Amino acid sequence: AGKAIGIVAQGTCRSLVIYRCETGDQGVYVCDALDAQTSASLRVQGRSVQITKPLEDVEVMEKEGATFSCEVSHDEVPGLWFRESSKLRPSDNVRIRQEGRTYTLIFRRVLAEDAGEVKFVAENAESRAHLRVKELPVTLLRPLRDKIAMEKHRGVLECQVSRASAQVRWFKGGVELQSGPKYEVVSDGLYRKLVINDVQPEDEDTYTCDAGNVKTSAQFFVEEQSITIVRGLKDMTVMEPAPAWFECETSIPSVRPPKWLLGKTVLQAGGNVGLEQDGTVHRLTLHKTCSTMTGPVHFTIGKSRSSAQLVVSDIPVVLTRPLEPKAGRELQSVVLSCDFRPAPKAVQWYKDDTPLSPSEKFKMALEGQMAELRILRLTPADAGVYRCQAGSAQSSAEVTVEAREVTVIQPLQDAEAMEEGRVCFSCELSHKDEDIEWSLNGTPLYNDSFHEISHEGCLHTLVLKSVRQADTGTVCATSPKVSVSARLVVKGKPVVFLKALDDVSAEERGTLTLQCEVSDPEARVVWRKDGVELGPSDKYDFLHKAGARGLTVHDLSHEDAGLYTCQVGSKETQSKVSVHDLHVGITKRLKTVEVLEGESCSFECVLSHESPSDPAVWTVGGKTVGGSGHFHAVRQGRKYTLTVKDAALSDAGEVVFSVLGLTSKASLIIRERPVDITKPLEDQRTTLGEDVMLSCELSRAGTSVRWLKDGKAIRKSQKYDLLSEGTRAVLVVRKASLKDSGEYTCETEASKSTAKLCVEEKANRFTEELADLQVEEKGRAVFTCKTEHPASVVTWRKGLLELRASGKHVPSQEGLTLKLTINALERTDSDTYTCDIGQARTQARLLVH
Template identity: 30%
Template sequence: MAEIKFTAEKASSTAKLTVKGKAQSVQRDLQSISVVSGEDAVFTCEVTQTSATVQWAKDGKDIRKSEKYELSKEERVMKLTVHSVTVQDSGEYSCEVIGGATTKAKLVIKEPVHKFTKELKDSEAEEKGSVTLQCETAQPASKATWSKGGIELNAGGHREMTQKETVLTLTIKQLEEKDSGTYTCDVGTAKTTAKVTVKALPASFKQKLKNQQATEGENATLCCVLAKPGAKVQWKKGTENLKAGNKYEMKQKDACCELQIKHLKVEDSGEYSCECGDQKTTATINVNALSVTFKHKLESQEDEEGGSVTLHCELSKPGVPVEWTKGTQVLKSGEKYQMKQKESVSELLISKVAPEDSGDYSCVCGDQKTTASLKIKAQPVTFKHKLESQEDEEGGSVTLHCELSKPGVPVEWRKGTQVLNSGEKYQMKQKESVSELLISKVVPEDSGDYSCVCEDQKTTASLKIKAQPVTFKYKLQSQEAEEGGSVTLHCELSKPGLPVEWRKGTQVLKSGEKYQMKQKESVSELLISKVAPEDSGDYSCVCGDQKTTASLKIKGRRELIHLDVPLSLNMFGQTIFGWSGFSVCRCSTDGHSINKLSEDKKLLSKVTV
């Protein structure tokens, strides 16, 4: 309550103003909500009186019941439903209790997560035609962006963009080749892409190619004009596609196309064409050949063996093929001859010349020919590296080598005055100017002077082979044997082929009926036939100062002889007569005979009184 005083000039008046507050009319306020576009938004509030009446509003404007808005009441709960919300439905909503309080809240529209139910498809269309790209989302998109190759497109000109609910469309009219590319529709949370291919309309030729006559060495230019500028063309000679380079120069300015053929040759004659799509224009060029002559002829030369020689000449025009000959023989490029041709100059390089390369050489071009003589002086052969004397041990291999002043010259190897031949003992090799003699399994008797002879040149070196000391690898083994058989004694030396001497005691044995001596490589054998006790003793095999000894023992044979001997005995005054049986064992031992008697049988007695 407050007192208000009104004053006007001299008069005044006083009154009391009492302001009564609205009664508490809202039990539960509205709450702000966020709803995905296309869904329903529901606001609710609770009033204190079931009889209360409310007024709903959006951004201060009253809301009436409609298809968009649904108003309802359940006892004290007031409800507003906004159907199928869009971005336009966002804002501030209020619920005012008539004669009471007002509660407010905001509605925020969220963009849905869009998905394409129908994506863009690749399209082909002809130049000057039109193409339509169309896609469809599950829900209407609030915003759609079209782009080509990552660059955003705008509607206008020959492009038209539309959206009808969930269907998005891009139409391109009056297509050009540059409209080909990749197009994208972007609705924020999803993208779809398609390729558009614009097929160019065939271009026709307003002005066609014309036939030409030209002379070898000149340039020729072919020209044609298309009905529309900028179309791609392909130049051909016959069926061969031509490429720009030193020979061909291609130009295209607007609708005019040119082909320049440089430095014409006779083989450039033929049919040339310019193709654009399925259109084609053709013309023939005829190149007249110039007659060929030698501007600079070959010149005769002299040179020394071993070097390289170059013969060269020059024709009156470049690139004409030539043939090189020596006498009547046609030469071919390889290790010996190298042929070069640069423009109008021809060269023949002869490598590592030898006296046999001397002769007349010619360069032939058609019916033209130039000839010059070449004379090669032989160089005397000498030994650049001579043989060197060597010492080595018996049993290995030795290589003697020397080098001549030039390759491929035959040599002869000698030991003393004996000419050596290649075989198991000697191997001779020659690679270019190096000659080698390989002597295998050398022995002391290989020592001596060795020579390599080439014509009147000779190099000599001495070879000394040291003998290896001889030992017995396997010595003689002592043996026992019975009389009458054969006995073999054998031993093995450390190297083969050495002579040995067999002895019994100090007696040197000789080969014959009794003794047979064999030697195979390093193994020596002594065969003693029909051995008797007197063959027993010590046997030795002697090689130089080396010796191996073993004993041999021969057992004699036993011979049993039975004898009946008459016997008379005087015993106790009586004479007894009878026979006694004895056996005699005759043994032959060390050349002596031993008789042994043994009683064999009972006495057979006859008593005489």
Template identity: 30%
Template sequence: MAVLELLYVHKKRICKQHVPGEGPCRCYANTDNISSHPSLSPSPPSALPIDVVRNLHDVEIYEAETANFEIELSRPLPVFKWFKKGQELAATDDISIEQDERTYKLELRNCVMSDMGTITFEAGPLKPTAMLIVKALPVDIIKGLEDVEVFEMETASFQIELNRQIKDFRWFKKGELLEKGDSVEYSLEENTYSLHLRDCKISDMGTVRFEAGPVKPTATLIVKALPIVVRRELQDVTLYEHETAEFEIELGRPIEEYKWFLKNKLMEASDRIILETDGAKYKVTIKDCLLRDMGTVRFEAGPLKPTATLIVRALPVEIVRELDDQEVFETETAGFDIELNRSVAEYRWYKKGELLEANDDVKMEQEGPTYKLFLRNCMLQDIGNVKFETGNLKSSAILMVKALPAEIRRNLQDVEIFEGETATFEIEMARPIEGFKWFRKGLEIQPEDDITFEQEGLLIYRVILKNCLQSHTGNVKFITGQLQSTASLIVKAIPVEVIRDLEDQEVWEKETASFEVELSQPVSDFHWVQKKEELHPSARVEFQTDENTQRLVIHDCRVEDIGPIKFNTETLQLSAILMVKGITLPTST
């Protein structure tokens, strides 16, 4: 059965007639009854054009509101699509798509700023569009921040409620941005923002600020001090010298600021004084107590100033380990040490009855209750008694020094230097010597301006030769008694360096060409070469010397002079090019 829609306008009424195959067709228009009996043949139906009866309109809303778009067509279509910013939309919790015969509806709920853009309806050839404009919702404070007052160690909580949610927010305390941690926690539930500050301290007191968009309200955090009470008092301590004293006090709560005093002098942490805190317990440890430390120990925290007494008793001095006899060879070091039961402030060392003072050959050390004496470069005349004294205590030992055979422990070494430098020759003997001589190239030398003799300690002998010349090259010898040592002195010439090199020259015939080279030092043995032939001074060729500068002057240059010019020494070969331009004479007519 084909359906034929006939649109026939007659006065005010549009008639529709279903045509069942062939037969009579009747149409009603107002009250007129028109009938006919045409013979109709059925034909395939054709799609009617689609028109927009009511078009889309731009929608402007605030964030979180709902945007509604609606369009009406001239006839219904089963297939259609909605697009937002070019992306096809599908029904979700926040998107509703409806069709009511020829009317099509799109509902966008909980809109955000990022939704703003073009909305397109697509059905057949139709693609009408409209704009969705989403405006930021003004931020208003529903419930503002309030000042909070807590005691130390308590938790302070701040809360603010806005008319809408802003995910980018910050909390500040005393102008500093707060980060989450053990003592800082903040959260967001719907439109309510909360901040919790745990274990508050007096130093936390100040302004708390919340920032979210244009909203920057503040409140004040007030932290009240808890009263301080003593749970366990300080106790007096009695001990002997060099022992360790510990004083401890326990309060009713932890505090931040406190001080320890000994005899009214502030104690600060050091290797000897250790300050410790464990919750509300406070302890000071004083190591290696001395008699002068005896007195009052005081702890101060706010109004509290409890005290206790440190009593230090003197220990009787006793020898734990006596001095031992020592035997060394000449020039060696003899070491003596004695150990007492405790350190003493005053003590003395004696050698052969004479009081010793620290110097290059006498060194005294103390390591706790141990006292040491070092005698360097011992000689045969040092043999004798060594004694340690402190108070009424005395301990003695014998120093034995054995003679060393005269021999060379370290020989002379060859030295190689440049002219003008200094050469140093050094020899080490096994024992001190009384007579010695230095020789250079077989001739004995004595100290003078450029020659110095030195002795380091009792065993090392050296000669220093300054401003050496190549002529000084030869043997250097040291002789003492039957012993001798020889080494070579090699003095090398200072290498010549080029300061300013030769440069190419270009002249006309009959002109003068000049080549110049500047060296780091004067040279006496040199050669000027022109085209492989050595030059010699003549009427045309002139050699000039100006300190470190050598100059070649060629007068009356000729075309046949063209070619390389070389300057040669034992270590240098420099070259440049001489160019001579010919003079063209005018042709006579």
């Protein structure tokens, strides 16, 4: 049979199976069985294969995977894949799969050139789709680097991009460059180059290669041909405003212009500056000079430099109009002026050889050839010789000041005022513009919330507000010319009572406080009782705080009643004081107390006043206590305490405190202490069938307990007996079995005790051992042995193998007799057999023949 044909013989039936029929399989088929033949004709009809799920366009990023999938209408249809008419075959990058009617094409890693049409063909059906590949953003593998090129040579800038097809643009500064005689733009694989031909100094700049998503820049420098100075600059001296010129010669003509500096200032060609180059000769011309140009002149070209000194002399200044003497009256102004030629750039003024600066006193001006000094508000100190100097020329003149006479027209007048009142002082001078300063007792005064200073014409006024007695003294008004003073007297206000005393009724043995308030915080007062002055003592305390005045009387008695007065100056306030009898009450009553038996506690009662002469009585449960036993009563001042030590249950009851007919009641509650286990359970070991007893001691007799085994409650039964013998709790376990082993717990309300019970078998042994047996094949063998006590656990073994009850092996136990029956014996049953009861074992040999 061939690969596509199957021949099957089953009984008298013969079959020919043709797999995957094709048109070429059509024809007549003959089955030849030597003596007989039969034939049949096969006609193959073409099938119509259709695409049930067509391909779909796929778009991916470069270097990602892409998958195409489609389904056909029939099974076992051969399929072909094409990309742009080229048949695809499996490779490292291409995977072709078929699962039933689903056909899949997988590109593991696509490149830009993989983009195009993908086609699937299955017999007469086909499906097409497009693979679109988005190129990855261009990145820079190597950026541009700064380059230096020799003048008139060729310079190359180069970078490397991530994709050979990347398009780039070149820029010089911000100007895009195009290919031509000057610039060559080269793309060589991943490399991008810019070639600059015939390099000139003006080619120096920042060059940028722009690849769209990324760009890189670098500096391009031009190194000039070596140039030296063969004839340097020479120093020059001129008088302003004559021109000055400097000349320098280089070894070769310069392409790049040189740099000229005057001092640190770079010179540029302009109105006053001329820059020329004639071959190798360079000239600088300063058409109009001035003295401020004096300094060094520098010529720099390439790495060469030459310097010279320029000196510009001033034109001598000559005085053409001198200063004239001036006289002025005090507080007036004078003006000094003189002329120079030519107009000076600056002048300096002096007074008696002291340089002057512009200020509120001196105003200076220089206008063309004229210099002016204005002296404002003349004082006698401004008199003297003034000098104006411009270069070597100078002029001097004297200024005299006529002092004025200031007189007092109306002097200050002495004044008196009441405390917190207002007082006004004023004086009149002969001149309106005379300024004065006010002071009180030597302290300068200014306009504020307590002082008001004014000046109208020749009249000067001072108003003092809310004066105090401390302000008494001298008020002065002083100016540079005159000084006047007057006396101020401030009288204190009469002291009055702002709050009078009140009549008071107080309790005997208590404390009395009388309080009033005066208008003067410093005022002294006198206290009297029934006309007798009182002084400090243990009986009396006095209060003097701000305006408050007070008297405190301690430990009052009926003798302290009377008329109390407080006097300040001529004013007096009174208080009638009465003292009433002492009233004693209970201010803190007894409180109920609850304690455990054997603990201590106390009861406390407090009176409003001490009463040492009146005895107190304590009763507990109707019985008077406090003098002996475990009851103890004490008094501390107003506090009465009853202490109960080691309280017993019999002490419980009502507690009553009595004194002076006063009574306070409370309860004493004694709670029983919870029962504790004083002697715990002990672990026990016993043998099968024995009775075992577990017991513990309790702190109090007759207490009920709970018994538990392995956490489960135990009740009285034939198995368990629960006993109580005084303070002893007992659990009896009858006829212990192995199941009785475990953890037993005795539990009270407050505590518990746990112990373990271990039940062991009695020592057992074999009284009759197994005997060896010889039995014929297919027969039955019976092993028999006897124990001293009934065995609870029996294990039979054949060799090392433990035997289980079955039709082959039948173990049995009748009282002390143990048997193993082996049925349908075979030679393989021959072995050593063991009977194991845990504490002993016996063995015998079985031979099957």
